[in-house]
Each structure stands twice: as C-alpha cells, then as structure tokens.
Amino acid sequence: MIGNVSSPQAVKKSVPRLVLLALLGVAAVVAALQVGPVVFAGSFFRSLAVVFQSIFLEALPFLLFGSVVAAIVHLYLPPTLLRRLLPGRPGPAILAASVAGLALPVCECAIVPVVRRLIGKGLPVSVAVTFLFAVPIINPLVIASTWVAFADRPTVVLLRIAFGLAGPLLAGTLVQLLFRREEMGRLVRGVDASTGHEHHAIPYRAGKRHLIAQVVHVAHHAALEFVEMGQYFLLGVLISSFVQALPNRDALLTLGDSSVGSVLTLSAGAYLLSLCSEADAFIARTFLGQVSGGSLIAFLVLGPMMDLKNTLMLRRVFRWEFVLLLIVLAGAVAVFAGLLVNNLGVVE
Amino acid sequence: MSRLSSHVAHALRFAAIGGNAGYLWFLVVTGRWNELLHPRFGWLITVGAVLLALFTVASLVAWIRGTHTERTGAAVLLFALPLVFAATAHDRDAQDVAIRSALAEAEPFGPAITLPEHGEIVVDGETYYRTYNAVWDQIDDLVGRTLTTVGFVYRSPVFPDGVFVVARYLLWCCAADASTIGFYSTIDSGVVPADNTWVRVTGRLGKATVPHPTEDRSFTAPAIQVQRMEPMDPLPSRYVLP
Numbered sequence: 001m002i003g004n005v006s007s008p009q010a011v012k013k014s015v016p017r018l019v020l021l022a023l024l025g026v027a028a029v030v031a032a033l034q035v036g037p038v039v040f041a042g043s044f045f046r047s048l049a050v051v052f053q054s055i056f057l058e059a060l061p062f063l064l065f066g067s068v069v070a071a072i073v074h075l076y077l078p079p080t081l082l083r084r085l086l087p088g089r090p091g092p093a094i095l096a097a098s099v100a101g102l103a104l105p106v107c108e109c110a111i112v113p114v115v116r117r118l119i120g121k122g123l124p125v126s127v128a129v130t131f132l133f134a135v136p137i138i139n140p141l142v143i144a145s146t147w148v149a150f151a152d153r154p155t156v157v158l159l160r161i162a163f164g165l166a167g168p169l170l171a172g173t174l175v176q177l178l179f180r181r182e183e184m185g186r187l188v189r190g191v192d193a194s195t196g197h198e199h200h201a202i203p204y205r206a207g208k209r210h211l212i213a214q215v216v217h218v219a220h221h222a223a224l225e226f227v228e229m230g231q232y233f234l235l236g237v238l239i240s241s242f243v244q245a246l247p248n249r250d251a252l253l254t255l256g257d258s259s260v261g262s263v264l265t266l267s268a269g270a271y272l273l274s275l276c277s278e279a280d281a282f283i284a285r286t287f288l289g290q291v292s293g294g295s296l297i298a299f300l301v302l303g304p305m306m307d308l309k310n311t312l313m314l315r316r317v318f319r320w321e322f323v324l325l326l327i328v329l330a331g332a333v334a335v336f337a338g339l340l341v342n343n344l345g346v347v348e
Numbered sequence: 349m350s351r352l353s354s355h356v357a358h359a360l361r362f363a364a365i366g367g368n369a370g371y372l373w374f375l376v377v378t379g380r381w382n383e384l385l386h387p388r389f390g391w392l393i394t395v396g397a398v399l400l401a402l403f404t405v406a407s408l409v410a411w412i413r414g415t416h417t418e419r420t421g422a423a424v425l426l427f428a429l430p431l432v433f434a435a436t437a438h439d440r441d442a443q444d445v446a447i448r449s450a451l452a453e454a455e456p457f458g459p460a461i462t463l464p465e466h467g468e469i470v471v472d473g474e475t476y477y478r479t480y481n482a483v484w485d486q487i488d489d490l491v492g493r494t495l496t497t498v499g500f501v502y503r504s505p506v507f508p509d510g511v512f513v514v515a516r517y518l519l520w521c522c523a524a525d526a527s528t529i530g531f532y533s534t535i536d537s538g539v540v541p542a543d544n545t546w547v548r549v550t551g552r553l554g555k556a557t558v559p560h561p562t563e564d565r566s567f568t569a570p571a572i573q574v575q576r577m578e579p580m581d582p583l584p585s586r587y588v589l590p
Contacts, residue, residue, distance in 0.1 A: 024422070025360075025422065025425040025428075045436075048433075049433040049436055050384070050523050050524075051523070051524045052429070052430075052433050053384055053430065053433050053434060053523075054384040054385060054522035054523040054524040055522065055524050056429075056430050057375070057381060057384055057385055057389070057393065057522070058385060058389065058521060058522045058524075060368075060372075060396050061389075061392040061393065061395055061396035061399075062392075064395075064396050064399045064400065064403075065395075065399075068399065215402070216405070216406045216409055217406075219402045219403050219405070219406035220403075220406040220407065220409070220410045220415070222399075222403060222406075223361070223365055223403035223404075223406055223407050224361075224417075226365070226403060227361050227364055227365065227420070227424060227427070230364075230426075230427065231421075231423040231424060231426050231427070234426040234427065234429055234430075235423070235426055238426075238429060241524075244524055275525065276521065278521075279520060279521035279522070279525060282520035282521065282525065283520070283525050
C-alpha cells in the first residue's frame, strides 16, 4: 500500500496531470453544486439522490468497520498465525471458511477489504473466495432477518442457508481445482498470493507504541483502505441507484413470466440492485406471489455473494478476468438453485 | 513522488474523508439520517461518524508528518458525490418521489394484532402495521365495520376519480426499499384533497379491486368508503416501522 517508488520521468509527468485532475475535480464539484439544483429538479434525479444517500448511509458503517478490521489484519496479524489457525489442507480450510461468518457477521461491503488483507497475509485464494461468498449469507444477522421475513415459510430460510453454504463451497473447490498455487498469484492485484506477500507492504510489526499512537496508526491505515475501496463502492452505489431510481423498477423485476425467465430476471435484479444482505429478505418478501419460488431463492442467494457494487470493489482485489469468473460462478449457483427449486416446487 | 504530488494526494484524501465525516456528523447532530434510514441504524451512523472523524484526524497527522503516500487518482473525486446529492435533494418531496417510484402491491406480512370484536378499528400510532396486517388477514370478516386511520393523501394517475390512498411509507431498512402502504378510499363527492395533505379518515370497511400502479393488472385490497374526513397536522414521521 505504501512506498510506491516512481521514476523521475514518471514524477515529471504526474505533476501536471495531478494539477489538471485537481482543477477538473474542483470544476466538476462547483458545476454540480451550481447546476445540480436545476438538473436534479426532475423526478428521476431526485429519486436518484435519495436512493443514493440511503444506500450509501446504510452500507457506509459496514465499509468503515471492514476497513478497520482490514487495517488491523494488515498491521498486526502475523502470516504465521494465520497459517497456524487455518487447517493445512485446502478442503478443511474451505469448509472452515464457509462457516466463518457465524463469528464475523458482516455484509458484502465489509468483507471485501478484509478478504484483500487476508490474501495479503497468505490466505489461499480458493479459501478467500469461499469466505467472500459465504460470510454475507451464513451469518447470524442475515439468517435472523431472513427468518423474520419468511417466518411462515421456513423452507425459504433453510434453502437460503443450504445454497449459501453449497455455493461458496463449490466456488472455493472449483478455484482450488482450476488453478495451481503459483497461478493464484496472478489472479490477485498487488499481492503475491503464492507467497502471501503484499507488494509495498509494511511488514508485520506489533511494535511497542503508545496506545494513542497505535490507534492513530491503525486509523491512518484504515483511512487509506477506506479511500481505496470507497471509490469503487461509491461508483457501485451510483450505478445501483440509477437502476433503482428507474420509474418501473418493480415491473423490471417481474419481467420474466416463465420459470427460467423469472429466475434469470430476479438474479439480474439481485445483482443490479446491490441490496444489503441484511435487508434483502424483506424486499424479496414483497415479491412473494408475484414471481416463482425459485426466482426468490436465486435472488436471496446471488445478491450477498455478488452484486454490482461488490464487483467494482473486487476489481481492487482481483484481476478483471477472475472477477468475471466469480460473477459467472455465483450466477450459475443462483440460477441452478432457482431452477432446482422451481422444478421441485418446494416454494410457492 | 514529488513533494507537491504528495501534498496533493494527502489533501485530496483528507478532503474526501473529512468532507464525509462532516456530512455524517451533520446528519447525526440534526437527526436527519432518520429521514433516510430505519431507527435501528442510529447507533451505526453514530459509530460511522466517530470512525470517520478518527480517520480524518489520522489523515491530517499523516499529512503534517509528511508520511510517504501513494498517488491518489481522480476517482477520489467520487467522494464528493454524497455531499453533492445531500446538497441537492434533502427535502421530503424528494423522498416521496423516490418511494413512490417503488409503489407496489405491498401485501403485508408479519405479526398481526388482535382486533376488537365490536366497535371502531383504529389504524394509527405504534401499532399501525400490526393492525394493518390484521385487517388484511381478516378482511372477509370485517366488511361493514368502521375503521379510522391517519396518513397523507396519495393519488396514483391510474386511480379513478374519487379514489385515493390514506398512505404511509413502510420502512424496512432505508428509503431505497420503502414502499407505500395504506387504505384505498372512495369518497362519494369525488373531491379528493390535494396530494400530501394529512387527513384523519373514518369510513366503512370493504374490499376493492385496485389497479396496480406500475403493471397492467389489478388486485384486491381492503378499502374504505369515506364517511368523515378531517385535515390534520402532519405527523413527525411519514414512516411506519414494522
């Protein structure tokens, strides 16, 4: 994260570019403040502004929390400890990662920076993928909210838990089988996953700093993490708000009439809407009776594993090709779950 | 990285974090977060404001100490978005626009209250949603009973003349997932008060076929034949919490 040494030519080039970008930024903010009230008078933009603010505020505390945990992992977790804690063989490690959310109940926003730092400390990518997919579903808060929303349909709760376990286990196992350990290093940005060393990383040092100095040190690193991940998070929230502010959002979600169509439509909806996994069950509930049972399950399984704002944040962790593979894996699990439930007819 | 670039990177990062910390503190102090989020998020927003304030101080300390830092890209300007949106749309009308775009059938679910066997049914206050649930659940047995409810007037363009909803917003999590609920009401005179007028309505319960606001279909819902309607002062919150 720190210590990127640039060549003199690069420095020479970067100064005018930075000044230009800063000027453009100031101009953009001033223009937005001046023109904003006029442009935003239209109903679409007013909706966009409200939806943006509410998604931003709802998810922000979790991202901040994730940044602090990531900074603590980065500064204080010795790679040796992680290796001692994790089962040595990939299978048991993937299995352990699938239920880690029971001890770390966070949503999909908070988990990305944590995963990034854990990979930096040597967590195998296959285990990280399982952890990334499982924690936002298999955690007490999400299970409880799903239970409240579907108290009269316990099958929905059980199916969400079942596919929320099976999907991440499958994804982690596939990644383990598809990539050799030395290849995994190429999937990750800024981290050599084969050795677990971050590029530009500060080596582990618990140090004997004064408590306040330690807090400021952690806060500084958490702030860097927040700014880095926050850019992708904000872009994701912006795009998701655009989708949500569309006048016929609900109609969009019920476009598919057929069994396959409704599963695909609600899967796409879960991805685009980027709802928080701790609240999405309540939204899913409002679709009950209007869409097929399988499409509800697909909606509940895919959203926490992979959504639009998550994708953009993952861009900072993995290479695009691998992010794309993760989207395909998560989507395939959700669509398979939806179609299976529709065929079995276990959710009405 | 040159000294100038380093200062620019520190300054941009400090502005991004500090600006959002200020925004969050503004929301905490004024209580305005309440207009966008469910009350259970209150402590999370406060914790978020404290963390961002801490990050701001730490960023300033790092800047003053001249801690080596990476270059900051133009994407950091995205952090201005929350401030720009907050500055341009913070009034209640804007919320209404957002929520109404999500208006749906919103058949209720969750715990219901035991309704009185005789006399008037009142759908108001903290038991609003549970009473509303009970009315939906037992509507076939309640036809003809007297019901009083409070809310603001909402008219969808697809409603026929003389029909409106005595509406409230049901908030599960945040304004982005809120939806309009309420009682479809018919008034014989055909004269419906202006949108957003707060009213207390008493009438006879029945069932009505209501056109869906966004889809080409109808659904059955409890409805009121208005007998008495009085304007009232707006309640502090338009939201109903399940």
